[in-house]
Amino acid sequence: MIIVNTGNGKGKTTAAMGQIIRSLGRGWKVCLIQLFKGKEFYGEQKILKGLKGLDFYCYASKHPGCFPGVSKTSLVSDCGKALKQFEKALASKKYGLIVLEEFNIAVRDGLLKIEPLLELLKNKNSNINVLITGRSAHKKLLKIADCVTEMKEVKHHFHKGILAKKGLEF
Amino acid sequence: MIIVNTGNGKGKTTAAMGQIIRSLGRGWKVCLIQLFKGKEFYGEQKILKGLKGLDFYCYASKHPGCFPGVSKTSLVSDCGKALKQFEKALASKKYGLIVLEEFNIAVRDGLLKIEPLLELLKNKNSNINVLITGRSAHKKLLKIADCVTEMKEVKHHFHKGILAKKGLEF
Numbered sequence: 001m002i003i004v005n006t007g008n009g010k011g012k013t014t015a016a017m018g019q020i021i022r023s024l025g026r027g028w029k030v031c032l033i034q035l036f037k038g039k040e041f042y043g044e045q046k047i048l049k050g051l052k053g054l055d056f057y058c059y060a061s062k063h064p065g066c067f068p069g070v071s072k073t074s075l076v077s078d079c080g081k082a083l084k085q086f087e088k089a090l091a092s093k094k095y096g097l098i099v100l101e102e103f104n105i106a107v108r109d110g111l112l113k114i115e116p117l118l119e120l121l122k123n124k125n126s127n128i129n130v131l132i133t134g135r136s137a138h139k140k141l142l143k144i145a146d147c148v149t150e151m152k153e154v155k156h157h158f159h160k161g162i163l164a165k166k167g168l169e170f
Numbered sequence: 171m172i173i174v175n176t177g178n179g180k181g182k183t184t185a186a187m188g189q190i191i192r193s194l195g196r197g198w199k200v201c202l203i204q205l206f207k208g209k210e211f212y213g214e215q216k217i218l219k220g221l222k223g224l225d226f227y228c229y230a231s232k233h234p235g236c237f238p239g240v241s242k243t244s245l246v247s248d249c250g251k252a253l254k255q256f257e258k259a260l261a262s263k264k265y266g267l268i269v270l271e272e273f274n275i276a277v278r279d280g281l282l283k284i285e286p287l288l289e290l291l292k293n294k295n296s297n298i299n300v301l302i303t304g305r306s307a308h309k310k311l312l313k314i315a316d317c318v319t320e321m322k323e324v325k326h327h328f329h330k331g332i333l334a335k336k337g338l339e340f
Binding site for chain 1: 315336
């Protein structure tokens with residue numbers, strides 16, 4: 001199964017985290033590959049690190065949206081490593097679920113090409129479920145996905161000038 | 171903060187579960203009150219039960235959509251108990267996050283009145299964050315919420331005749 005969480009609303013990452021604990025609860029092994037998220041930054045990461053059955057990788061921790069000085073060359077290289085890690089995870093055949101966090105953003109921003117990602121998805125063993133998150137999912141990815149949810153912002157407190165809050169947004 | 175996850179797509183419950191582990195990761199105490207979900211049914215519940223800082227309650231485990239024989243009187247009584255538990259959780263002032271799982275469905279199906287729920291939400295301490303899930307959220311709830319996400323189904327494998335899969339959907 002190929003699952004995509006996209007859209008401009010809150011809930012893409014948290015739904016992926018919930019999916020991970022659901023799968024772990026069934027005794028599946030899970031691989032989480034995160035882009036643009038420092039490994040020590042998000043509240044959920046502290047819990048995830050303590051869970052058995054989860055392998056957890058972070059690449060390209062600094063997205064240019066937040067860190068304008070970061071070099072594109074290093075980001076492309078890091079996203080390439082993340083894709084390589086995905087390839088390895090698929091080949092190991094030990095995971096019931098592999099989560100590719102913010103890969104949609106990497107594709108949107110030209111840091112990762114869509115074709116090699118699609119190739120890996122199309123040729124994967126059908127028992128391996130892959131969940132891909134991030135706004136602006138590529139239409140070719142939507143086409144091959146089995147399940148797509150758009151997390152659509154109806155209302156967000158950010159627009160009232162409330163900043164991201166520790167414990168809620170990170 | 172009052173947060174609502176609604177819509178017909180996948181991800182409302184899993185996003186709530188992800189929100190819980192994010193908040194726990196920040197050292198918050200969390201209270202989860204679930205409706206229509208047997209405590210031994212969902213994969214994520216096995217993980218949640220092992221996490222420190224989470225108090226976890228289940229009421230009205232059988233929704234008439236899946237169990238047509240269940241009596242409405244007992245469901246109304248159970249949903250009332252769940253609301254009472256919410257009131258207690260608010261009064262204890264020990265939680266940073268309280269999650270009301272599927273309360274939108276209880277309101278939609280006439281098992282819980284919207285007014286007493288709104289009263290509790292309007293009068294709550296502003297430091298307590300409440301996340302309410304379930305499709306068909308009441309418009310009065312949407313009005314007082316700070317953050318609303320519609321998990322919108324773009325594509326779902328159920329429509330290809332694929333049944334809910336252990337580890338993915340429950």
